[in-house]
Amino acid sequence: MPDPVTPQQAPPGADQPPALAAQRSTGSSDIGRVLVEADRLQRRVRELGEQISRDYEGSRLLLVGVLKGAVFFLSDLMRHIRIPCEVDFMAVASYGSATDSSGVVRILKDLDAAIADREVLIVEDIVDSGLTLQYLLRNLGAREPRSLEVCALLTKPERRKVDLPIRYVGFEIPNEFAIGYGLDHGERFRNLPYVAALANRESLHRE
Numbered sequence: 001m002p003d004p005v006t007p008q009q010a011p012p013g014a015d016q017p018p019a020l021a022a023q024r025s026t027g028s029s030d031i032g033r034v035l036v037e038a039d040r041l042q043r044r045v046r047e048l049g050e051q052i053s054r055d056y057e058g059s060r061l062l063l064v065g066v067l068k069g070a071v072f073f074l075s076d077l078m079r080h081i082r083i084p085c086e087v088d089f090m091a092v093a094s095y096g097s098a099t100d101s102s103g104v105v106r107i108l109k110d111l112d113a114a115i116a117d118r119e120v121l122i123v124e125d126i127v128d129s130g131l132t133l134q135y136l137l138r139n140l141g142a143r144e145p146r147s148l149e150v151c152a153l154l155t156k157p158e159r160r161k162v163d164l165p166i167r168y169v170g171f172e173i174p175n176e177f178a179i180g181y182g183l184d185h186g187e188r189f190r191n192l193p194y195v196a197a198l199a200n201r202e203s204l205h206r207e
């Protein structure tokens with residue numbers, strides 16, 4: 001079961017390396033309240049890895065990471081998977097505004113190898129409207145994998161436009177623009193070890 005998140009105010013600098021504490025404590029920081037603390041993230045990623053190892057026991061799993069945001073989650077998740085598994089990546093661009101994807105998706109980088117007859121698990125950072133994932137499920141589904149499932153670190157149920165089968169969910173978060181642990185705003189903040197809300201939502205609409 002996904003872990004619903006109650007937003008919390010973290011004490012500035014708590015549990016963070018000095019550089020990150022400094023980044024958060026500067027008045028100009030765009031980093032808002034913490035949505036998922038680093039230790040909760042790591043605990044949940046471990047649980048997901050263990051669950052996936054049990055569910056796919058005896059099979060040769062292929063993890064498909066969606067660049068770039070999922071890389072951080074995927075590399076941690078993979079270290080908790082105890083069965084033979086391989087990894088491949090796709091990069092997609094979704095047309096739309098800074099905050100809303102349109103569902104029209106362009107493939108920037110395709111998988112290196114065919115997936116016919118493979119057990120495929122798509123690893124995503126966040127499912128927002130669901131339109132990007134809907135496209136990926138159709139596109140990869142047409143390549144006739146033996147199975148095709150989804151593992152998303154975060155979902156924003158309030159924003160969902162399409163109902164999709166997401167087998168593994170890390171956390172459900174409220175309708176906030178999330179940054180950190182792979183998630184970016186203008187390519188920044190992917191390196192945060194926790195997930196936070198972007199403080200200045202207005203800056204989203206300026207781009």
Ligand code: IMP
Binds near residue numbers: 100125129133177185
């Ligand atoms: P969707 O098609 O609306 O589900 O969202 C597609 C992509 O938009 C996600 O895979 C993310 O890369 C990005 N995205 C959606 N919501 C957020 C967010 O809150 N923070 C950062 N990126 C996001």
Ligand code: MG
Binds near residue numbers: 124
């Ligand atoms: Mg993504």
